[in-house]
Amino acid sequence: METQKVWHNFNEELFFFILKKVKNESATNDIFQNTFLKIHKKLHQLENDEKVRAWIFQIARNEIANYFNKESVYLPSVNLQNETALEKYQSICCFDKFVYELPDIYKKIIELIYIKGLKQKEAAEILEISLTNVKARTRRAKDILKQKFNECCKYEFDKDGKLIGESNCSICKS
Template sequence: METQKIWDNFNDELYFFILKKVKDKDVTNDIFQNTFLKIHNNLSKLEKEEKARAWVFQIARNEILNHFNKESVYVQKLDTNKEISSEKYEHICCFDKFINDLPEIYKHVIELIYIKGQKQKDVAKELEISLENVKARVKRAKAILKKKFNECCKYELDKNGKLIGESNCSICKTE
């Protein structure tokens, strides 16, 4: 079998197979090119012509895997033990006060997840409660905080659920 025959039979299908996996045209083009280069260089290893399709797609899968393995070398590992600084929240009116005013079961979960940066499943283990319970507490705590920010400080939520606006808070003006 010749490289041209493999190209004629599989190039479109192979290109879209790769594109579907990596979802980036530039990366797809690189992987596609590398795949055909390997096909051409290793054509003598193809023993049975009827197995060509499986062989070609296995080479493509290996090239896709090589791409993702190379890419993962450059991803920094997140340090989950590092506490998240509350400085980014200091400009928000009454932030500390509202957190401290939460009922203890909600306050503790919010501090562990959002201030200390722990994962919800780790908090569930630490508190010896279910993950669903942790999620429910977070949801309730957020609802309480949103209500307090809306009532007291006149903040609003944008379409992404983030606080926007300026503080118009009587509590902050007295402190």
């Protein structure tokens, strides 16, 4: 596989994946460029061309993590309980706020599986709990988050219990 073929097949999808995670176009451009630079430099190490998509998205996730690790050095800690801090950081998505407010046992599961992109089995190993426990905590955390989205942002549920509709949130105005 060649870098040009990877670019042709994945550039748009990868760009929007990064943008969704970072929510900043300038930072997305930097991360996107760094990601493709690493892809180009290390493409010869890819042993199975069928796994190229997973491989490039893992590189992107690592670059996103590097970006946030660098940024966290310069950002003051945010106390979301403080009303003035909430006004100051209104651009922070409700999702981040809701995850922050989860009890630790649920917050860790969400961070490992949905933010870091680990498999449930890997999360179970890291947390030293059973896979069944991971699944139960994930389900409970998602239920808590759905309830918060429904109460705060006025989302509704479809027949399968998934959130639908547009946000009508008085906090984030999104």
